[in-house]
Amino acid sequence: MHEMGIAMQIIEIAVASIPADLKNAQVKRVNLKVGKLAAVVPESLHFCFQIAAQDTPLCDADLNIEQIPVKIRCENCNIEWVVHEPVFICRRCNGGSVKMLSGRELDITSIEVVDKDA
Numbered sequence: 756m757h758e759m760g761i762a763m764q765i766i767e768i769a770v771a772s773i774p775a776d777l778k779n780a781q782v783k784r785v786n787l788k789v790g791k792l793a794a795v796v797p798e799s800l801h802f803c804f805q806i807a808a809q810d811t812p813l814c815d816a817d818l819n820i821e822q823i824p825v826k827i828r829c830e831n832c833n834i835e836w837v838v839h840e841p842v843f844i845c846r847r848c849n850g851g852s853v854k855m856l857s858g859r860e861l862d863i864t865s866i867e868v869v870d871k872d873a
């Protein structure tokens with residue numbers, strides 16, 4: 756279950772991004788973009804995140820996962836389209852020189868932090 760590794764990485768990055776002058780900072784929300792081909796099951800990631808976030812400033816944080824569709828472009832005829840499964844042949848010219856434009860990302864887009872003392 757590689758979601759646990761991902762959850763721990765998210766927590767590490769989020770904790771590192773908390774400004775040092777916020778002593779009682781709590782992370783409220785982590786916004787993530789996950790490509791459909793990143794092989795991440797959102798339910799598993801939520802589950803692992805809840806476990807891994809215990810006793811961290813992220814223990815009450817929501818994980819907001821935005822799924823990014825897989826987008827493909829043909830290098831021959833330049834059309835772009837969205838697929839639900841990996842496809843490596845152009846649907847128009849049948850060419851095999853297609854490029855994946857999106858679908859593999861796993862990015863933290865933003866983190867919302869609150870200061871409990873404020």
Ligand SMILES: [Zn+2]
Nearest residue numbers: 829832845848
């Ligand atoms: Zn083509």
